[in-house]
Amino acid sequence: MNTTPARPELLDAHTREQIDLALAQYQSQPGPLLQVLHAVQHRLRYIPDAAIPIIATALNLSRAEVHGVVTFYHYFRRHPPGEHIVQICQAESCKAMRGDELNAHAKQRLKVSFHQTTADGQFTLEPVYCLGNCANSPALMIDTELHGRVDAEKFDALIAAKSAAKEHD
Amino acid sequence: MRTTVYVPRDAAALSNGAEAVAAAIAAEATKRDLPIRIIRNGTRGLNWLEPLVEVATAQGRHAYGPVTPKDVESLFNSDFLAAGTHPLHLGPTEEISYLKSQQRLTFTRVGVIDPVSLEDYQAHDGYAGLRRALEMAPTQIVQAVTDSGLRGRGGAAFPTGIKWKTVHDQSAAQKYVTCNADEGDSGTFADRMLMEGDPFMLIEGMTIAGIAVGATRGFIYLRAEYPHAHRALNEAIAAAYEAGYLGRDVLSSGKTFDLEVRLGAGAYICGEETSMLESLEGKRGEVRVRPPLPAIKGLFGQPTIVNNVISLASVPVILHKGAEFYKNFGVGKSRGTIPLQLAGNIKRGGLYERAFGMTLRELLYDFGGGSATGRPIRAVQVGGPLGAYIPESQFDTAIDYEALSGIGALLGHGGVVAFDDTADMAKMARYAMEFCAVESCGKCTPCRIGSTRGVELMDRILANVDRERNLQLIDELCETMLHGSLCGLGGMTPFPVQSAMKYFPEDFRRSVQ
Numbered sequence: 001m002n003t004t005p006a007r008p009e010l011l012d013a014h015t016r017e018q019i020d021l022a023l024a025q026y027q028s029q030p031g032p033l034l035q036v037l038h039a040v041q042h043r044l045r046y047i048p049d050a051a052i053p054i055i056a057t058a059l060n061l062s063r064a065e066v067h068g069v070v071t072f073y074h075y076f077r078r079h080p081p082g083e084h085i086v087q088i089c090q091a092e093s094c095k096a097m098r099g100d101e102l103n104a105h106a107k108q109r110l111k112v113s114f115h116q117t118t119a120d121g122q123f124t125l126e127p128v129y130c131l132g133n134c135a136n137s138p139a140l141m142i143d144t145e146l147h148g149r150v151d152a153e154k155f156d157a158l159i160a161a162k163s164a165a166k167e168h169d
Numbered sequence: 170m171r172t173t174v175y176v177p178r179d180a181a182a183l184s185n186g187a188e189a190v191a192a193a194i195a196a197e198a199t200k201r202d203l204p205i206r207i208i209r210n211g212t213r214g215l216n217w218l219e220p221l222v223e224v225a226t227a228q229g230r231h232a233y234g235p236v237t238p239k240d241v242e243s244l245f246n247s248d249f250l251a252a253g254t255h256p257l258h259l260g261p262t263e264e265i266s267y268l269k270s271q272q273r274l275t276f277t278r279v280g281v282i283d284p285v286s287l288e289d290y291q292a293h294d295g296y297a298g299l300r301r302a303l304e305m306a307p308t309q310i311v312q313a314v315t316d317s318g319l320r321g322r323g324g325a326a327f328p329t330g331i332k333w334k335t336v337h338d339q340s341a342a343q344k345y346v347t348c349n350a351d352e353g354d355s356g357t358f359a360d361r362m363l364m365e366g367d368p369f370m371l372i373e374g375m376t377i378a379g380i381a382v383g384a385t386r387g388f389i390y391l392r393a394e395y396p397h398a399h400r401a402l403n404e405a406i407a408a409a410y411e412a413g414y415l416g417r418d419v420l421s422s423g424k425t426f427d428l429e430v431r432l433g434a435g436a437y438i439c440g441e442e443t444s445m446l447e448s449l450e451g452k453r454g455e456v457r458v459r460p461p462l463p464a465i466k467g468l469f470g471q472p473t474i475v476n477n478v479i480s481l482a483s484v485p486v487i488l489h490k491g492a493e494f495y496k497n498f499g500v501g502k503s504r505g506t507i508p509l510q511l512a513g514n515i516k517r518g519g520l521y522e523r524a525f526g527m528t529l530r531e532l533l534y535d536f537g538g539g540s541a542t543g544r545p546i547r548a549v550q551v552g553g554p555l556g557a558y559i560p561e562s563q564f565d566t567a568i569d570y571e572a573l574s575g576i577g578a579l580l581g582h583g584g585v586v587a588f589d590d591t592a593d594m595a596k597m598a599r600y601a602m603e604f605c606a607v608e609s610c611g612k613c614t615p616c617r618i619g620s621t622r623g624v625e626l627m628d629r630i631l632a633n634v635d636r637e638r639n640l641q642l643i644d645e646l647c648e649t650m651l652h653g654s655l656c657g658l659g660g661m662t663p664f665p666v667q668s669a670m671k672y673f674p675e676d677f678r679r680s681v682q
């Protein structure tokens with residue numbers, strides 16, 4: 001697992017710049033911390049530990065406060081994810097449509113458990129609790145792309161399409 | 170003349186391939202040199218037919234579905250642009266019985282118009298409610314909402330007008346209108362469908378709320394899982410500013426209303442209103458102790474309206490057509506219409522808006538068509554993950570707030586999740602505890618520790634370890650959570666657990682394979 005330097009001075013220039021840009025974008029808003037964190041994650045795909053003291057200083061908060069917010073929310077990631085994030089719905093409607101079989105298939109196909117990234121760095125598998133696609137259960141989301149009525153065959157096709165797109169780059 | 174073709178941009182339609190269908194239709198039309206205009210509408214909510222393609226003809230809109238890119242060539246061969254016959258032809262859209270039998274007041278434009286076209290919105294009665302409201306005194310607006318009988322659609326069913334009156338009566342330098350668009354309940358998607366399919370209606374409802382209570386600033390707290398709704402809302406808000414419906418001088422009335430979307434970050438508890446306010450302030454979403462009520466001390470300590478998307482989106486029609494009009498729908502103390510969301514193991518899943526009062530059985534069988542698998546429906550969970558499991562013997566219960574609470578259930582946000590007879594209700598009870606453990610904000614012990622303990626107990630019950638004693642213990646644990654939790658997450662998790670134990674005891678006593 002990648003770890004990040006906890007000390008801001010160890011951040012590379014690009015990362016540091018992205019954090020500063022995120023701060024500049026939202027700093028003047030009322031109660032801006034969540035928005036800043038979203039912006040950092042949007043730019044860097046995760047929130048490096050070393051960003052915490054920078055954000056804390058800029059927003060006049062303690063490190064503990066910023067850290068507490070980062071860890072409270074499932075959406076914020078403290079480590080870089082794989083190229084694609086695959087979120088499979090675990091909630092009732094998807095369970096009623098054999099969602100647990102989809103879980104098992106996905107883990108087997110990608111050879112990972114939830115919260116893990118495939119060996120080739122392509123896919124991070126995450127559980128999610130409802131995607132609002134319950135009339136087309138079981139549902140999953142790849143990055144920001146929603147899919148419904150996903151069976152093993154459709155899952156494999158989606159994964160294959162993403163892998164093929166990568167090879168084209 | 171260009172023919173207008175509708176292909177939804179709704180996330181659920183896209184999840185079944187609507188984007189590729191739209192592209193295939195455009196390409197085929199170009200190839201055949203046929204002039205068409207593709208409008209990306211919301212969804213009609215007939216999810217089993219998505220992607221549902223519509224064509225505007227002289228005889229009204231005709232529907233085809235579910236369409237895949239492979240069908241497109243044959244659709245053109247069958248002259249679908251002139252409502253030609255084809256195996257996927259469903260006839261005039263409005264005549265499809267699932268749609269025809271509905272009473273759409275809140276979802277009247279969803280699936281009909283281009284969601285981000287202000288012109289289209291106005292051509293369909295859009296902003297008639299706000300115009301009416303601007304002719305009224307703020308107290309009259311609040312009174313109209315009270316008289317309509319509207320109760321909060323987010324779950325707690327509190328009368329909306331009374332909440333507004335409290336905020337109206339406060340004097341403060343700054344008040345806020347916040348929209349709870351966290352829609353965390355599984356089995357629900359009405360908020361998403363509305364925000365993607367008719368975002369101006371929510372914006373209009375919030376603007377009316379602001380003018381009624383003297384709030385000049387609004388926030389939509391949107392869950393991060395809804396990127397499509399985020400896009401639609403931002404497009405609509407920009408258009409509303411551009412046209413003077415938002416900002417410093419709303420429709421030259423001299424009133425100010427500013428509105429923005431803020432994203433949640435994947436925490437179910439942030440749907441609870443005080444947790445949502447903490448989160449909007451940029452903090453951990455820990456539940457606040459009440460009193461004070463948010464209406465008195467809400468966002469940044471100021472008087473604040475917190476309403477669900479559907480509650481706020483119901484306001485324009487109430488102002489436009491009058492409180493009486495709205496109130497004439499429904500039964501008893503459940504007035505107006507309720508957008509139900511049919512989900513899970515159901516043949517015709519989707520959105521079904523109708524006056525309160527039909528029975529669960531009618532919804533599940535007459536409109537929903539029974540289970541998707543063709544097997545008997547054994548149970549439904551109504552009202553999200555904290556709602557009770559209802560057995561088949563109670564399917565004749567009417568869908569209204571009082572009738573459902575009469576059987577120990579709740580309507581919540583109107584999600585109805587069906588399970589067929591292969592469902593294992595003990596596993597569902599375990600899941601309810603697991604969900605509570607994952608999502609607990611951690612503030613109180615019965616919820617934080619109790620739910621983890623509940624998962625362990627359920628694991629023992631499932632493994633047939635000291636079963637009867639553990640069943641007893643989980644019952645006691647449920648009572649502790651019920652009475653000792655600060656909010657509904659810990660306090661209502663016992664509903665699905667205990668209802669599953671009560672109505673499906675055999676599932677808790679299965680032999681272990």
Ligand SMILES: Cc1cc2nc3c(=O)[nH]c(=O)nc-3n(C[C@H](O)[C@H](O)[C@H](O)COP(=O)(O)O)c2cc1C
Binds near residue numbers: 353354443658
């Ligand atoms: C655990 C929990 C989760 C909730 N989630 C939501 C939600 O996602 N959306 C919502 O509108 N209300 C939710 N509520 C209800 C809100 O606390 C609040 O009652 C509602 O937003 C008020 O708006 P309304 O009166 O228009 O329904 C939740 C309540 C609890 C206890």
Ligand code: SF4
Binds near residue numbers: 610
């Ligand atoms: S019941 Fe659970 S979610 Fe609610 S306040 Fe207590 S710990 Fe937080």
Ligand code: FES
Binds near residue numbers: 090091129130133
């Ligand atoms: S329960 Fe899976 S998408 Fe809603």
